[in-house]
Amino acid sequence: MDKIYWPKEKITKGDLLLYYEKVAKWILPHLKDRPESMRRFPDGITGASFFQKNLLQHPDWVETAPINQVNYLMIQNEESLLFAANLGCIELHPFLSRVGKLKYPDYVIFDLDPKSASFEKVIEVAKTIHDVLDEIKVPSYCKTSGATGLHIAVPLGAKYTYDTAKRFAELIAKIVQKKIPQISTLERSLSKRKGKVYIDYHQNNMGQTIAAAYSVRARPKAPVSTPLKWEEVKKGLDPTAFTMKTIFQRLKKFGDLFAPVLKKGANLELALKN
DNA sequence: GCAGAAG
């Protein structure tokens, strides 16, 4: 329990458990009924890590979902959240869809990966995506990934298949890339990205996952994937300011800015006519 | 972090 997980910051496994206990109320709606991919760091962020999807053994009060011979953990309540954290799971990477409607994602994801590009460029790309979606009256929501990029979600209300979601994401990504070719790219090859922000729309596949809102990341300062207001997405935004420690001030002030992502979905047919 | 296999 006192095992050090973040050596520099002297954050312990106990602190991690405490964090997830406190944030449970906020994160659980984003995890419930979703097959989970756990990213585990049993020896802290400087130790070996691995993803785990297949849960071979677990107490019977932990719910799992068998999908293609893989027994996925589902984090349905505080107990199972702490069960995962106790396994050294720092990062939670849930499916975009829920069991019962597994083939229908609740949202589209644009995953902005800067690699060598500056965060300032990431902000510009995010704003452009927001503008393009605004123009066709499609609501979108932004969060820090907790690492170096941003995630933009478009709620779909589980009305469309992954294929439709991905094709929509691809269409928007191509429009955006054309508008700002100097700073954005759809190039999958790292060497060809060259200081540009990668607009990754390929995450919109069944079985693909991204870090959940309010998931901690195994990086210095224990940053948290943090939902933002669009007016905060501007030059000067510092994604590392949102951490295990500081997130609760925001939650108190703004509540869950990502709650709408789970609610009413966009009407893509209508949007594409605009 | 833990089960199961290998040594």
Place this chain on the structure above:
DNA sequence: CTTCTGCAACGCTGC
């Protein structure tokens, strides 16, 4: 008994 090992996966893209 102690020590080692695995623990995601899959669809796409471009050579």
Place this chain on the structure above:
DNA sequence: GCAGCG
């Protein structure tokens, strides 16, 4: 077909 990518 194979490697890189996330």
